[in-house]
Amino acid sequence: MSETVVTVVGGGLAGSEATWQLLNRGVRVRLFEMRPHRLTPAHRTGYLAELVCSNSLRSKEITTGAGLLKAELHMAGSIVMEAALRAEVPAGSALAVDREVFSRYITDKLQGNPNLEIIREEVKEIPPPPCIIATGPLTSDALSEALKGVLGSEHLYFYDAIAPVVDADSIDYSKVFRASRYGKGGDDYLNCPLNKEEYDRFYQALIEADTVTPRDFEEERVFEGCMPIEVMARRGKDTLRFGPMKPVGLIDPRTGKEPYAVVQLRVENKEATAYNLVGFQTRLRWPEQKRVFRLIPGLERAEFLRYGSMHRNTFINGPRFLNRDLSLKPLDGVYLAGQITGVEGYIESTAMGLVAALSVYMRLMGKEFIPPPPETAHGALLRYVTESPERGFQPSNINFGLLPPLRERIKDKRRKKEALARRALEAWQRYLQEFVYS
Ligand SMILES: Cc1cc2nc3c(=O)[nH]c(=O)nc-3n(C[C@H](O)[C@H](O)[C@H](O)COP(=O)(O)OP(=O)(O)OC[C@H]3O[C@@H](n4cnc5c(N)ncnc54)[C@H](O)[C@@H]3O)c2cc1C
CATH class of the missing domain: 3.50.50.60 (FAD/NAD(P)-binding domain)
Structure with missing residues (x-):
C-alpha cells in the first residue's frame, strides 16, 4: 500500500x-x-x-x-x-x-x-x-x-x-393531457386540469395545511425568488393561477378549452418513470403533501417518490x-x-x-x-x-x-x-x- x-x-x-x-x-x-x-x-x-x-x-x-x-x-x-x-x-x-x-x-x-x-x-x-x-x-x-x-x-x-416527485405509474392518465404551453416544445408536459370547484377545494386545503417551521438560521427572505407554493397561495386566491398553475396556452383536448387552472408535471428521468410537480417547492409536512396534492385531478392515487422540501x-x-x-x-x-x-x-x-x-x-x-x-x-x-x-x-x-x-x-x-x-x-x-x- x-x-x-x-x-x-x-x-x-x-x-x-x-x-x-x-x-x-x-x-x-x-x-x-x-x-x-x-x-x-x-x-x-x-x-x-x-x-x-x-x-x-x-x-x-x-x-x-x-x-x-x-x-x-x-x-x-x-x-x-x-x-x-x-x-x-x-x-x-x-x-x-x-x-x-x-x-x-x-x-x-x-x-x-x-x-x-x-x-x-x-x-x-x-x-x-x-x-x-x-x-x-x-x-x-x-x-x-x-x-x-x-x-x-x-x-x-x-x-x-425541491418539488415533490410522483411515480409515473400512479398517475391517472384518463384525467391528464400531454401538451406544452402554446404547443411549443411538443408534448413534454403532463397537465392536470382543474375546474373552478376543484381549484377552490385545492386552494383552501393548501393554505390551511400544516407546514414545517424553518430553523432560526433558515431565513425566509432567501426564498423570494423561489417561493414555497403555500406561501405564494396565501398572497391571494388567484396568485397561483397567474403563477405555477397558470392555464394560458394549454388547451384540454377533451373540452377544447383552457382549464380554470393547471398543474404541470415535468418528466424527471430519461426513462419517464417519475414526474415532478412544476413550481411546487413546499414546506408542507409530508403527510400534508400527500393529502393536499392528491386533490389534484389525476394525482388522486399518486405515489410520492420524493416529497418537496426547502x-x-x-x-x-x-x-x-x-x-x-x-x-x-x-x-x-x-x-x-x-x-x-x-x-x-x-x-x-x-x-x-x-x-x-x-x-x-x-x-x-x-x-x-x-x-x-x-x-x-x-x-x-x-x-x-x-x-x-x-x-x-x-x-x-x-x-x-x-x-x-x-x-x-x-x-x-x-x-x-x-x-x-x-x-x-x-x-x-x-x-x-x-x-x-x-
Ligand atoms: C438542519 C438539518 C436537518 C436535517 N435533518 C435530516 C434528517 O432528519 N434526516 C436526514 O436523513 N437528513 C437530514 N438532513 C440532511 C443531511 O442528510 C444531513 O445533514 C447529513 O448529516 C449530511 O451528511 P454529510 O456527511 O454530508 O454532512 P454532515 O453530517 O453535516 O457533516 C459535515 C461535517 O463537516 C464539518 N465541517 C463543516 N465545515 C468544515 C470545515 N471547513 N472544516 C472542518 N470541518 C467542517 C461539520 O462540523 C460536520 O461535522 C438535515 C440537514 C440539516 C441542515
Whole structure:
C-alpha cells in the first residue's frame, strides 16, 4: 500500500464512512473536523457522525429506496450501518437509533485506529490532493468561499427548493393531457386540469395545511425568488393561477378549452418513470403533501417518490462539476462526498462517502474507477449527481424512480419493487466481488 496520506475534511456521516473505508483498506487518513471548537448552526456535540435532526435512518424494508441503500451499505461493511444496528431503538419498520450511542460508537471506533490522525480544526482552503471534502449542508463560510473560487459563486448553492416527485405509474392518465404551453416544445408536459370547484377545494386545503417551521438560521427572505407554493397561495386566491398553475396556452383536448387552472408535471428521468410537480417547492409536512396534492385531478392515487422540501443546504451543481468518480472536474485529486454532492439525507450522504473512498482507493492503487451499476441504489444516486441535466439541478434522496425500469413490465406495485430490489442487490453483490474485494 502506498504511504500517501488522504485528507478527509468533515467528520460527519460521509466523512466518517469515507475514513473508515479507507482505513479498512490500509490507507492512512488525516481527518479534519472543526467541532467541538466550532459548531455548525445545527450540530451540538463534538462526536463524529452526529445526527443533526431526526434519529431515524428511515425504512428497513428493501422495497423502499432507503431500505435498499442501507442493505447495500451493510453489504459493503459500512461503519454507519454497523453503528446504527448497535444503537437501534424500536421504531416499527424504520431503523431508528439512540443518537448518542450511534455517534459515540463511530467516534470511538475511528479514534482508536493507528492509521488515523484526527485534527479538530476548521479547514479554510481546499487541501492538496488526494483529499475528500465532506463538509455537508452547513459547510463553514471560509471553505464555501474557497469552493466558490474554483466553481464560480453561481454554482455553489446554499438553499434547496425541491418539488415533490410522483411515480409515473400512479398517475391517472384518463384525467391528464400531454401538451406544452402554446404547443411549443411538443408534448413534454403532463397537465392536470382543474375546474373552478376543484381549484377552490385545492386552494383552501393548501393554505390551511400544516407546514414545517424553518430553523432560526433558515431565513425566509432567501426564498423570494423561489417561493414555497403555500406561501405564494396565501398572497391571494388567484396568485397561483397567474403563477405555477397558470392555464394560458394549454388547451384540454377533451373540452377544447383552457382549464380554470393547471398543474404541470415535468418528466424527471430519461426513462419517464417519475414526474415532478412544476413550481411546487413546499414546506408542507409530508403527510400534508400527500393529502393536499392528491386533490389534484389525476394525482388522486399518486405515489410520492420524493416529497418537496426547502432548507438551508450547501451543494454544488454535481452534473456540471463532478466526474463519475466524485472528483471535481476543475481540481485533479479533489473529491467530494456527502450532501454537498447533491444527495439528500443521512444514508444518501453516507453512501456518497463510501463511493468517494472507493474512488480514492482505486486511484491510489493505480486502477480505473468503475462506478457501481445504475441498477444499484448506490449507482443510481451516483448517476443522479453526475449525469442529471445541469439546468435546475436540485438534490435528491434515494427512491425507486432513480433506478432504471425493469425489462418486463410488472403491474403489481409490491412485486415490481421486490424485483427492482432483487436486481439491485444482485448487481451490487457482483460489483463488490469484481471491483471492490478483488
Ligand atoms: C438542519 C438539518 C436537518 C436535517 N435533518 C435530516 C434528517 O432528519 N434526516 C436526514 O436523513 N437528513 C437530514 N438532513 C440532511 C443531511 O442528510 C444531513 O445533514 C447529513 O448529516 C449530511 O451528511 P454529510 O456527511 O454530508 O454532512 P454532515 O453530517 O453535516 O457533516 C459535515 C461535517 O463537516 C464539518 N465541517 C463543516 N465545515 C468544515 C470545515 N471547513 N472544516 C472542518 N470541518 C467542517 C461539520 O462540523 C460536520 O461535522 C438535515 C440537514 C440539516 C441542515
